[in-house]
Amino acid sequence: GNSVTQMEGPVTLSEEAFLTINCTYTATGYPSLFWYVQYPGEGLQLLLKATKADDKGSNKGFEATYRKETTSFHLEKGSVQVSDSAVYFCALPLYSGGGADGLTFGKGTHLIIQP
Amino acid sequence: KAGVTQTPRYLIKTRGQQVTLSCSPISGHRSVSWYQQTPGQGLQFLFEYFSETQRNKGNFPGRFSGRQFSNSRSEMNVSTLELGDSALYLCASRSTSGPTYEQYFGPGTRLTVT
Numbered sequence: 175g176n177s178v179t180q181m182e183g184p185v186t187l188s189e190e191a192f193l194t195i196n197c198t199y200t201a202t203g204y205p206s207l208f209w210y211v212q213y214p215g216e217g218l219q220l221l222l223k224a225t226k227a228d229d230k231g232s233n234k235g236f237e238a239t240y241r242k243e244t245t246s247f248h249l250e251k252g253s254v255q256v257s258d259s260a261v262y263f264c265a266l267p268l269y270s271g272g273g274a275d276g277l278t279f280g281k282g283t284h285l286i287i288q289p
Numbered sequence: 290k291a292g293v294t295q296t297p298r299y300l301i302k303t304r305g306q307q308v309t310l311s312c313s314p315i316s317g318h319r320s321v322s323w324y325q326q327t328p329g330q331g332l333q334f335l336f337e338y339f340s341e342t343q344r345n346k347g348n349f350p351g352r353f354s355g356r357q358f359s360n361s362r363s364e365m366n367v368s369t370l371e372l373g374d375s376a377l378y379l380c381a382s383r384s385t386s387g388p389t390y391e392q393y394f395g396p397g398t399r400l401t402v403t
Contacts, residue, residue: 275320275337277381
């Protein structure tokens with residue numbers, strides 16, 4: 175099956191700093207890629223997605239580009255806010271090619287933004 | 290449109306007991322997946338149901354089982370609970386009409402085994 179490796183935290187930044195969270199994947203073919211965010215005491219929320227190579231997903235100031243050459247999907251934000259403090263997960267389908275569902279996730283990156 | 294709902298939100302059980310968790314997907318979503326989240330192992334896929342059939346299963350012992358009903362609601366059951374089963378159990382649903390695998394998650398059920 176597919177797999178994902180994600181930088182682990184915690185990552186501590188000051189407000190308005192630039193953010194990069196690294197994510198690399200191993201997959202058959204070119205499956206969709208996702209970033210999810212989890213706030214304390216809550217489930218996961220889909221932050222952004224990319225469905226094919228060179229696609230850029232974006233939402234709430236966050237961006238990630240599907241790079242097939244480097245098998246990466248790094249999450250970036252130009253200026254983080256305290257409210258961005260959360261745990262971020264990179265994910266992709268367990269198996270490429272459709273059919274049965276299920277996602278595989280990175281270990282998660284705990285992001286802490288200090289005022 | 291209402292999101293994914295899970296009941297109960299919190300549960301405390303004793304070793305050896307069994308537990309049933311419930312998940313109601315987003316209206317119109319026919320695929321339901323379950324995940325276990327622990328600090329040590331992270332997020333792990335348990336199983337996925339579509340049209341009342343289990344299509345995919347993760348690497349968990351047979352004590353973990355599930356089912357899906359005709360209205361797409363799903364339940365998962367854990368028998369003979371162990372301390373290591375303490376976790377946040379997340380349910381996710383997906384529309385099967387789109388080209389992507391994006392899943393929408395519920396708030397989870399926090400299970401504590403004592």
